[in-house]
Amino acid sequence: MSLAAEPLLIAGQWLPARESLGVFRARDPGTGDEIGPSFPVCGPADVETALSAAVAVADELAAAAPEKIATFLDVYADAIDADADTLVALAHAETALPAPTRLRGNELPRTSGQLRQAARAVRGYGWTQPVIDTSAGLRAHLAPLSKPVLIFGPNNFPFAFNAIAGSDFASAIAARNPVIAKAHPSHPATSQRLAQLAHAALVKTGLPAAAVQMLYHFDNALGLALAGDARLGAIGFTGSRSGGLALKAAADRAGVLCYAELSSVNPVFLLPGALVERGQALAQEFFASCTLGSGQFCTNPGIAIVPAGTVGDAFVSAASAHFAAAAPSVVFSQGVLDHLRQGLSVLRDAGAQVLASGNAVEGPGYRHAPTLLCVDAAAFLANPRALQTEVFGPVSLLVRASGADEMARLARGFEGNLTGTLYRAADGSDDAAWTVIAAALRPRVGRLIASKMPTGVTVSPAMNHGGPFPSTGHPGFTSVGMPAAIRRFAALHSYDGVPDALLPPELRDRNPGGVPRLIDGGWTTADVGAAS
Known part of the structure; x- marks a missing residue:
């Protein structure tokens, strides 16, 4: 088979790697044989291109209408469901996970379902947690980081935790942040197909073309350098304790948020x-x-x-x-x-x-x-x-x-x-x-x-797929369940004395969308002044 490498989804286009440091192929776990096409191992130039492109569209994405974000998530979910035959075949070949039960019957619908849950959370504004103090003239909510989010996908969930389709991806996009997805080398063809569907949904929706990018692989040193780049807003990581802690240490030095799922024995x-x-x-x-x-x-x-x-x-x-x-x-x-x-x-x-x-x-x-x-x-x-x-x-x-x-x-x-x-x-x-x-x-x-085994993780607003260190890097957050998972990739924005017409919609006096808001100490969906 030719060693010509597949293109990257970078800067809004499918482009050959500018600085490939080699190629790799997936392996069939059942035989150990290499399968599928060759994919590039990216060098510093490709990583810099992706990061610069994501930074360039961060403000535009943060200012995008929530309905446009929600539409993208729904269109992408529909595309995944429509392409189930191809996706399941690719993931089965690369992971040996059971196709009818695990992949098609469970994980694929979970993935599209997560995207739709994120879309509903975006439309409902609830993830922003609006708070209004009328006596102090203060109003606050959660808002986009206005910086890129770097997501590392794990080997064990080719769909539901995939860097370009899983819960971290849905959460970061729902919070209106660009995503740089780092695919797992165990299932590159599956990730490529998901990226093709995501890119098509992005174009159809009219969001910035560089809002979603994907790199297949890079070496550990380059990953640590990227994690420690202050132009990033946050990292979502699922994988080994050693790998996650190394990324977190690099991110901490640069003030980059790092949400890492690391290890658990689940007694x-x-x-x-x-x-x-x-x-x-x-x-x-x-x-x-x-x-x-x-x-x-x-x-x-x-x-x-x-x-x-x-x-x-x-x-x-x-x-x-x-x-x-x-x-x-x-x-x-x-x-x-x-x-x-x-x-x-x-x-x-x-x-x-x-x-x-x-x-x-x-x-x-x-x-x-x-x-x-x-x-x-x-x-x-x-x-x-x-x-x-x-x-x-x-x-x-x-x-x-x-x-x-x-x-x-x-x-x-x-x-x-x-x-x-x-x-x-x-x-x-x-x-x-x-x-x-x-x-x-x-x-x-x-x-x-x-009185039930811990293996199942229900995608629910009440789910906590997180825990104290070292199961994760922070005990206050979950990587599964909307809207809570979205809040990892947000910043708290407070407005002091800002005129009503200049406030974000969910912080204005009128509340036409019926968003639950904490007004003067009580949760209500009423307009300011009508709340009791």
Whole structure:
């Protein structure tokens, strides 16, 4: 196949790389073979072109009518749905994720749905949180950064978190900021197709042509230099802890906001009453969640706390049987496989014992047997950092604990996580233990879950897909759920004594759009002066 590289979406056009430092191709995870066309590894000139172009249109996009932004998001969502056959085929080839169930049945509609939710939030103005203090003559709201947002897409969601289609993208555009999308090299052709649809929607809507750009790949040093450029307004990142922290450090030095989703082991506490009621079913549920998507979810249940004693033993035995009988899982890349093996070594060196390790790994590509390990609570509490190592893949660690008090001590030993789950008995017999453990766990997780595995993330205004460090870089924000996700890419603008006619629409006395506003301490949709 020719090594002629595909063009970049840059400065409002599809252009060849000006300074390609090489080319790369996607690989089929099932075989390890290279597939599809060649894509450029960008050099400094291409990055500078993209950044300069985004800066040049930032003010124009910030001044765009909200209806035009919302229309773009809707047109793009419709285009994604209409192109589902092509998108699903590309993503399946590049990720080996199941096409009918995961990609078409779940992730693609989630992606277009997120874009439409963002459009509704734009039309409703609610994300701007207007506040009016009539006695002080002050009015404030959230507004565009008027700077570009750089988005790094992860490997595990080719649609819903893609840098040019996912939640970060929708949020940044909804806040009227230009986006520079850095595609993940695991699925470049999928990202290219999404970028083609986004560009067409942009042109159709009449927004600035450079409002959306995409670079396929660049080296780490160039990424850090870009992250540390003060012309950026913010960064959205989903990926490894090491990569995210390096970007955040560079961004912090330049005063650039960095919203990074980094790592999470998502502890699951299985209380005794729940195991008595339905222990065998929970073992199957736990195994299914651990191996869903080959375990390549940021909400994968990486640690389960199981009570000592007979009822816990039965659960461990049943879960071990599921893992032992499992076929090898295909993971995204050689890099994922290498990190998985490294993480397992860390757990074993810290004292975790392998209970089950699936069937022998056979066949080409990137495969690993689902693996279950175990350690007692005393060993975990003695070495919590190593035993909380995130293993991105079909791997989980069981921790055996004696009673609610020891489970609470374990909960207090966890780093920040996206989620924490407690399974309780339906008859209320676990509720006293729940109260003790949940009080310890609540400050350490973004989302506290009752009696279901953490893998699913519902796209809802009430969702928090975030959490304390090191699950993310900031505990006050979510990357899923409109309008909250939009607020990451906004600045607080206050107006002091500005005449009504010169204010943004949602801060004027009249409120023809019925926007909820905090006027003199009370939320209302009324006009100023009519509010009580």
